[in-house]
Amino acid sequence: MAGLRVEEPAPVRTATLWAALATGVLSMLLLGEGLAVNLLLVAIPAALAAYFAAQDAGRLPRAWTLVWGIGGLALLAVPALRDADWPSFLAVVTAIALGSLALHGGRRWPAVLLGPIGLFNALVTGPIWGWQGLRERSGGARGRVGPVLRALAVTAVLLLVFGALFAGADAAFADLLGDLVPDASVSGGPWRVLLLALGVVGALAAAHTAASPVQWDRVEVPEGRARGRVEWALPLIVLTVLFAAFNAVQLAVLFGGYDAVLKETGQTYAEYARQGFWQLLMVTLLTLLVIVFALRWAPREGARDRTLVRAVLGTLCALALVVVASAVRRMDMYVEAYGLTRLRVSVVAVELWLGLVIVLIMAAGVWGARWLPRAVAASAAAGVLAFGLLSPDGLIAERNVQRYEDTGRFDLAYARDLSADAVPALDKLKEPLRSCALRSIADDLANDPGPWYATSWGEARARDILRDRPLSKDANWDVCSRVGDDVTYR
Template sequence: MDGKEVDRAAPSVLAAVATSGLVAALALSPARPGLGWLVTALAVAAAVIVAARRAETSARKRNPVWAVFAVALIAVGAFRDSRWLFTLCVLTALVAASLAVAGTSLRGAVEAPINALTRLYWIKRGVQAIRPRGNTRTLLAVAVSAVLLVVFGGLLVSADPAFEALVKRLVPTVDGSSFTSVTMFVLAALFTTGLCWALTQPQAEFSLKAQRISLRRIEWVLPIGVLVLLFAAFVSVQLPALFSVVGDLSYAEYARRGFWQLLVVTALTLGVIGLASRLAPRETSADRAWLRALLGALSVLSLVIVAGAAARMWVYQQEYGFTVLRVLVLTCELWLGLVYLLVIVAGVRLRGSWLPGVVVATAMATLLGLAVLNPERLIADGNLDRYERIGRIDYHYLLGLSADAAPALARLPEPQRTCVLSWPTRELAANPDSLLEFNLARARARGWLALTPLPCKDASFRN
């Protein structure tokens, strides 16, 4: 079967899809991070591996490193309570899982989700292949029975209160929890379908090849050279301000205003470098020397701008306080700095086939590192340090943080401490976790927060 697409899903694939959906329906609580997400991720991974080994098809070469990233990102939900952080981890884990089965490429990053919606016929044919003979008439009989049951049952229920009470006890009601379970079953089953397809089917071959554009040296040296001169002029003029640590408010305004422009510049420059490295000729030693010199200079200058943007954001946070968005963009800038270092390394030897995969891996590692640092506690600690330094703090923003920030919020003086902690204390007490909803941050917060806090007497904290 090598090189040929199998027209229907094997029984092992059908079992993997059903198993993954069932585990997700039973274990997932989408409203909050918890242990159930990790259980579901492990179940999906195990089901897909078993399905791939039993299916008699040619599997593609797969990289287990991406699978490790996917499971590690989902595992964040068992340790951190921050919803925004876990949402980023889940979305990134879906990309990592797709890369694990479909290969390290732009197409591989989205192939599994796309397959989840476009390969349903594959599952349908697999189900049809194992159905017994005469199944159509059996299904028709089941449908007729259901219609009779609904029509006559509804009439009899409305005719007698005692029979109505009996039916209500026997027939489960469809509430929000049931709808959530069905939704989780469908989503997990669909994604497992996409993974199994990518893992068990041979890689599609593309006959259409783009013709390489041949540029003369002047055609790429001139625009890149102009950009290098522009960046050099900017860095030489702004270098003192980029790294000055000034505490007055006017500089903080300046830092905020300049940061976003610098962020866009550094991101766009990556695209320019990638395009130039692909289109520029490198047949002669002079071509390669020009390529190394100009792209190297552009990368180094961009790295300086990245460092300056990060320094501006740090000063701005010191002046105005730490928030989720500010921590995220600062993390993004630090990651962009790492990417530029990788670009410089690749440019030394003019070999960058390894670069896209490593860049994606560093992005996932950066997100995991952010989860390890506990960003919401970091935000709370930063705002409290600022409060001790200048006496200003946004209590209402602190009220919106998750249980991850609870240990830092204990540093607040009274009565602010009681007022800020009263809401998460009531929330944790009113919504206990089941075994599959276990979350280490919430468990630790429950361990030392008072279950019956004193009432907040500060009117500014009341809604």
């Protein structure tokens, strides 16, 4: 990996060290009680540390660097908005991947796929680089470091003494101070120290990567051996004919032939949908894999070969889009019968994204593929961001409440496992079903609320709703035990 670096980073600058220290302090104070807007607050000084280091190394931010950086920070807003853990986790992981792209740069597939490896490697080299810079500064500037440390100590003492006196003099000010100032109790000392260290190390790793990135675009991926036209095209043409035959049946069903098909098969709508969705999802994935290998082994001797490749793969991609539409329609049928769940909404989102990737591949066949790796990465990040902002748990609750209003059927057990993001939708139910559905969520929220920086907007909104409309006391265990999937009252 050392051979892929342009040069070793210059000595760390003072602004970078201060930004890394700010990252560590904010991590220590804000990250010990959950993730919400605090994660975004910690990421800002870490981004500044990387910016200062890149600036010192002569690296100017480019358009794609800003896209990746702003996109990563936007993804960190998902935990601040949503109470559900699963979209927040996906957003954080994607934000790390985008941060790696912003730090390393690059436009080819190795840069998109291997970037995080360089970032994790910097977790070792970054702190060493920072420590060396700190020793150089402290050794030659003891006269400047001492006054700064004394000023910080005096400031801390003044804030502690006068803050305690003002809090004791006025209860309202004490409450305000308790809401604004993080808890820094001694009981969590070791955990806080660990968070401080992790924050500093993470910021220095990002800064070191920005100052001396790994040039993943230098990784040479050898081209596959070009095949003859017949050897290459015959299997793909046969596969295309198979796709066309399947899609002909799907189009017939799509335009009103469900009753005939179901009559012949003896299946219900739900059985028909469940039988085919997972197979069609696998077909989409395998089609992308076939396209990758087909491009690697495609004949490329002249214009006729390029025309052949575009015609065959373009047709296959177009037919694959019909498969995507069929898979999404089957899942919609299944949801109509059994309701929406986290697994179902997730796989539909993945299927739609795979369809978008196929469209991007078709566009690359017309306008060239240099932009394709970054476009695929950007589409994945945009999809994860949209997924989090749309609130999957809220969407699931809304769809299932609508299903209950249409059919009188409601999966109460599943609704109880949703997060606080589902409260606005479940609040629309009539009693006693409303209170039965919200009981578990209300019990989770009944605990002492966390500080403002560790409380998501979804959780805060749910608390407001439950405070304004308390649960019915009549919705006890006996009543709720009789409410299940076959409820018919409205």
